[in-house]
Amino acid sequence: xxxxxxxxxxxPSNQSxxxxxxxxxxxKRFFEKMEQRAKDLMQEVKESGQLIADADxxxxxxxxxxFKAAIIAQFTGMIDKGTQxxxxxIMPKANFATMxxxxxxxxxxxxxxxxxxxxxxxxxxxxxxxxxxxEIMEQYNQARKGFLCKQCGAELEIQQFYYTASYITxxxxxxxxxxxxxxxxxxxxxxxxxxxxxxxKVQYENYRQQKEAVGQKAATPAYEQYxxxxxxxxxxxxPGNETQNQNFYDRLLKDFHKFHVAW
Amino acid sequence: MFKKLLKNLTENITDxxxxxxSEKMNMPSGDHTSQMxxxxxxxxxxxxxxxxxxxGVKTPNTATEDPNDPLLQPVHGISIYDYAxxxxxxxxxxxxxxxCATLGVERPLWDEAKTIWNNRMRDDQTFNVINVYSKYFGxxxxxxxxxxxxxxxxxxxxxxEGKAAETLTRLETxxxxxxxxxxxxxxxxxxxxxxxxxLVDELGLTVSQVNNxxxxxxxxxxxxxxxxxxxxxxxKEYSERFSKENGTSGVADxxxx
Numbered sequence: 001x002x003x004x005x006x007x008x009x010x011x012p013s014n015q016s017x018x019x020x021x022x023x024x025x026x027x028k029r030f031f032e033k034m035e036q037r038a039k040d041l042m043q044e045v046k047e048s049g050q051l052i053a054d055a056d057x058x059x060x061x062x063x064x065x066x067f068k069a070a071i072i073a074q075f076t077g078m079i080d081k082g083t084q085x086x087x088x089x090i091m092p093k094a095n096f097a098t099m100x101x102x103x104x105x106x107x108x109x110x111x112x113x114x115x116x117x118x119x120x121x122x123x124x125x126x127x128x129x130x131x132x133x134x135e136i137m138e139q140y141n142q143a144r145k146g147f148l149c150k151q152c153g154a155e156l157e158i159q160q161f162y163y164t165a166s167y168i169t170x171x172x173x174x175x176x177x178x179x180x181x182x183x184x185x186x187x188x189x190x191x192x193x194x195x196x197x198x199x200x201k202v203q204y205e206n207y208r209q210q211k212e213a214v215g216q217k218a219a220t221p222a223y224e225q226y227x228x229x230x231x232x233x234x235x236x237x238x239p240g241n242e243t244q245n246q247n248f249y250d251r252l253l254k255d256f257h258k259f260h261v262a263w
Numbered sequence: 264m265f266k267k268l269l270k271n272l273t274e275n276i277t278d279x280x281x282x283x284x285s286e287k288m289n290m291p292s293g294d295h296t297s298q299m300x301x302x303x304x305x306x307x308x309x310x311x312x313x314x315x316x317x318x319g320v321k322t323p324n325t326a327t328e329d330p331n332d333p334l335l336q337p338v339h340g341i342s343i344y345d346y347a348x349x350x351x352x353x354x355x356x357x358x359x360x361x362x363c364a365t366l367g368v369e370r371p372l373w374d375e376a377k378t379i380w381n382n383r384m385r386d387d388q389t390f391n392v393i394n395v396y397s398k399y400f401g402x403x404x405x406x407x408x409x410x411x412x413x414x415x416x417x418x419x420x421x422x423x424e425g426k427a428a429e430t431l432t433r434l435e436t437x438x439x440x441x442x443x444x445x446x447x448x449x450x451x452x453x454x455x456x457x458x459x460x461x462l463v464d465e466l467g468l469t470v471s472q473v474n475n476x477x478x479x480x481x482x483x484x485x486x487x488x489x490x491x492x493x494x495x496x497x498x499k500e501y502s503e504r505f506s507k508e509n510g511t512s513g514v515a516d517x518x519x520x
Contacts, residue, residue, distance in 0.1 A: 030520045037515045066457055073453030077513045085520045164374030178371060189378065244382045251386065 023093040027086075027102055031109040034082055038075065038116050045071055045120040053126050059187055061126055068121065075117040079110060129195040133237070136184045137161075143182055151175035161239055163189045188237065193248070196233035203229040220256070227252045307484035319389055323482035326394035334383045334392050341368060341376040343392070344399040344406060349373075351403035354471020356414035365412050401478025422467025430466050434476035441477040442490040446497030448473075453498075454505040 049067075056064040086106045094102050144158035149170040156168050158179060163186055168179045197204070203226040210219035231249040235242055308324065315322045328335060335343060349362045363373045384393045404410050420427070434441045444466070451458035459470045466473070480486045506512050 026520060030518065033518045034515055037518065041514055062457075066452065066455065069452045070455035073455075074514050077453075078515045081513070081515060081518075089520050164378060165370040166374075167371050178369065180370065186374075244386075247382070247386045251388070254388070 023090060024098045024101060027090050027105055030085065031082065031105055034078055035109055035112055038078055038113050041071070041074060042116045042120045049121060049124045053124055064126060071120060072117060075113060079113050082109060129191055129198055133188065133191065133195055136188055140181060140185045147179060149173060149175055150177055163238065192234050192237045195237060196230045199233045200226055200229035223256055224253065307488045311484045321389050321391040321394050323394050323397060326391050326398065328395055334387055335395065338376040338379045339368065339372040341366065341373065343380065343395055346376060346380045347396045347399035348403040348406035348409040351400050351471055351475055352409055352412055355469050356417045357412055361412060361415065362409065365408050397478065397482065401475055403475055418463045418469060420463050420467040427467030431468060431472060431476055434473060438480055438486065438490065439493065441480055442494040443497040444473060446494040447501040450498045450501035450505055454502060454509060454511055456505060456509070
């Protein structure tokens with residue numbers, strides 16, 4: 001009697017076991033297809049992302065960032081769809097035997113997609129700050145030559161780097177002239193911090209290695225060296241701004257001691 | 264991204280645990296009670312305000328304007344209101360030269376004032392200056408001199424000016440419409456469109472004008488919490504609309520369980 005019931009197709013418990021193993025197989029196929037689609041997307045981004053970034057001549061890289069936002073939305077859309085399907089269609093069909101494998105299947109898939117989303121943009125240099133900075137400084141050096149006093153016509157020497165409109169007194173007639181460095185030079189104020197960070201990569205990597213080895217608190221001297229390197233670079237990029245640059249350095253250290261830094 | 268974050272936390276768990284313990288021991292007991300009251304009344308803004316205050320940080324609701332605060336003193340006669348309203352106008356397409364002419368200051372003074380105001384916001388660890396700035400950013404349309412300034416080269420649109428002005432008023436007074444447009448902008452970017460351009464084409468308004476209209480909503484956590492689901496729903500509706508209009512879709516739309 002027992003054996004008859006075990007193999008009977010009319011037996012409800014037998015039907016339930018078939019449904020749940022079918023569910024597990026279907027879930028595996030579903031998540032495999034979704035993951036493959038994500039891999040295809042990641043591959044496309046890796047092949048074309050840098051080209052799109054390089055082609056975008058906008059100083060704020062708005063077209064590239066629009067592209068990036070759309071790709072991220074595709075990944076989050078897939079994760080949403082997988083999550084909704086898991087909760088509304090897959091788990092209601094699970095039983096005690098398939099619940100754990102289904103849960104692990106979903107969690108692994110979700111982690112893989114998040115990793116792929118991050119990996120898609122790894123290595124893409126959104127802005128070549130050093131190149132931009134050099135181009136801006138070349139233009140600035142051209143612009144400051146031939147700056148004439150509006151009163152007496154004498155050529156005025158612009159000795160330092162001005163990133164905002166500034167008053168220049170004529171050494172001959174003492175008239176006050178207004179020197180406008182142009183829109184490109186103004187960008188330097190806003191790129192100083194990321195450029196200084198980019199130039200301090202060696203110190204940054206050293207700090208990261210120290211932190212991995214001995215933890216954040218013990219890695220404090222390495223972080224201070226990194227912050228000092230950033231400060232030194234900022235003083236080169238924005239001369240005349242030393243007080244503000246020092247404030248930024250002090251803030252970096254204060255935040256480092258106050259908060260646990262996850263990176 | 265999340266896997267790496269968790270990995271670092273696990274490896275430095277002793278640091279995290281020590282920080283948590285020292286923060287718990289330093290937390291003033293009175294703030295905890297006040298926060299619990301906020302939780303009981305589901306007043307998200309109060310919870311946020313009290314939590315921020317316990318860390319010595321100001322919020323839009325608790326920011327103060329002490330006339331003797333050195334960080335709030337005008338720079339070359341340019342007040343924080345002038346600076347914030349000017350920034351809002353730049354967002355509408357006005358140039359720095361137009362703002363200087365309207366305020367009656369020369370460009371070097373305006374440039375230096377901008378730098379100094381930015382530096383003060385960066386240095387102020389209580390976030391008071393930035394919160395005062397945000398308040399005045401939202402009041403650009405009431406500024407004595409700058410409210411009437413229109414950009415000589417405003418973004419081109421086929422939306423009539425009167426219609427755009429009506430839409431602006433609706434954004435300021437209709438909370439649901441404001442969050443609907445926020446959802447629409449999110450949907451635009453998610454489907455690969457230029458959200459800012461869509462606003463200009465569809466409503467005749469800039470991002471700055473739209474966001475300015477809703478500063479009072481965005482500074483209130485209770486309202487943002489209340490409208491979160493509505494905004495998400497609108498985002499979905501606009502996503503479907505944009506996908507149809509542009510012939511785009513999700514890369515995995517064809518995959519079914």
